[in-house]
Amino acid sequence: MNDIIIRLIPMPYRIKGLVKEDADGDYNVYIREQDPIEVQRETYLHELEHIRRGHLEGLKEVELCEAEAEAAAKRRAPRSGDPGRVHEPHRIA
Numbered sequence: 001m002n003d004i005i006i007r008l009i010p011m012p013y014r015i016k017g018l019v020k021e022d023a024d025g026d027y028n029v030y031i032r033e034q035d036p037i038e039v040q041r042e043t044y045l046h047e048l049e050h051i052r053r054g055h056l057e058g059l060k061e062v063e064l065c066e067a068e069a070e071a072a073a074k075r076r077a078p079r080s081g082d083p084g085r086v087h088e089p090h091r092i093a
């Protein structure tokens, strides 16, 4: 319950990561294995913000969730360039 399980898996290039809550109440974070470690770290911080902010409960607009997660992740790990979207909004959960 409330564990965070991280897996590196192959993913299409338009998706850097996603997070899903499973039936045990654990959070499964998937990170694109092809990305450099710096990008994977940013992706992880982004997904972590979705968990911390309760976005997986689905009560908030997905675009707002994306903006919140992205802003918070950037504060934790400022990025040098524009990394593009971490994932499509519907892939949060």
Ligand SMILES: [Zn+2]
Pocket (backbone or CB within 6 Å): 046, 047, 050, 065, 066, 069, 086, 087, 092
């Ligand atoms: Zn996101």
